[in-house]
Amino acid sequence: MIATTARRAAVASLVVLLALALAPPGPGPRPARAGDRGPPRFPAGTRAADVAVCLQPLGKVDAAVLTAVERGVTAAYGFTTRSLAAAELPASAYYRPRKRYRADTLLDHLVAKVVPDAGCDLVLGGTEVDISVTKDHHRDWGVLGLAYLDAQVAVISTFRTRRGAARRTSLMRTVKVATHELGHALGLDHDDSVAGCMMNDARGTVKTVDAETGVPCRHEREAIEARLGVDLPDVTAMDWRHVLGP
Numbered sequence: 001m002i003a004t005t006a007r008r009a010a011v012a013s014l015v016v017l018l019a020l021a022l023a024p025p026g027p028g029p030r031p032a033r034a035g036d037r038g039p040p041r042f043p044a045g046t047r048a049a050d051v052a053v054c055l056q057p058l059g060k061v062d063a064a065v066l067t068a069v070e071r072g073v074t075a076a077y078g079f080t081t082r083s084l085a086a087a088e089l090p091a092s093a094y095y096r097p098r099k100r101y102r103a104d105t106l107l108d109h110l111v112a113k114v115v116p117d118a119g120c121d122l123v124l125g126g127t128e129v130d131i132s133v134t135k136d137h138h139r140d141w142g143v144l145g146l147a148y149l150d151a152q153v154a155v156i157s158t159f160r161t162r163r164g165a166a167r168r169t170s171l172m173r174t175v176k177v178a179t180h181e182l183g184h185a186l187g188l189d190h191d192d193s194v195a196g197c198m199m200n201d202a203r204g205t206v207k208t209v210d211a212e213t214g215v216p217c218r219h220e221r222e223a224i225e226a227r228l229g230v231d232l233p234d235v236t237a238m239d240w241r242h243v244l245g246p
């Protein structure tokens with residue numbers, strides 16, 4: 001299972017204050033390399049719309065957030081999205097000293113409890129509570145999202161995307177975090193070779209997120225296509241009027 005392989009190594013991303021990459025190790029940003037991880041994930045002839053991404057609300061999640069993320073993921077990747085019934089936040093993920101939830105435990109929860117029966121190729125957890133990981137000497141470090149690299153699960157939190165932000169900005173940030181984290185789950189590492197691309201490392205500030213398009217740049221799209229064996233739509237910009245409504 002994913003949780004017991006090397007893929008257990010997670011790429012935490014879009015961290016407020018510091019760029020964070022729990023894994024893979026190595027110096028500096030590297031180019032997208034999703035295509036070198038083995039055979040394509042899907043059989044020949046699979047279309048992007050055949051790939052199912054399920055949103056799993058963990059605790060109460062604003063319906064507008066779910067709608068925006070569903071539309072944004074479909075716009076960026078061409079995948080079919082749907083939201084699952086809301087589920088309780090697992091108590092096992094609660095970190096009492098900081099009163100927030102451990103993102104890696106949430107991913108493990110999704111792997112164990114949601115992926116097996118959801119009938120989805122990817123499961124994206126979403127929550128409004130603050131989530132965190134262990135980062136270097138920080139026992140508990142707040143993040144916007146986390147994914148297991150080249151795996152089936154990712155999780156995002158709106159706690160930091162909505163802080164001090166107007167609603168529309170908050171929603172845009174949340175959608176971008178979602179497409180970024182799914183990029184990790186689809187096999188992409190951070191990649192700063194082209195500014196504004198989806199997999200740019202946040203480098204410690206949500207401003208980086210604001211500068212991203214939220215859709216894969218060409219080299220990112222091609223890397224994902226190679227990894228999945230699926231052609232993705234050639235989208236150069238997010239249609240925010242469609243994703244967020246007027």
Ligand SMILES: [Zn+2]
Pocket residue numbers: 011012013014180184190201
């Ligand atoms: Zn990241």
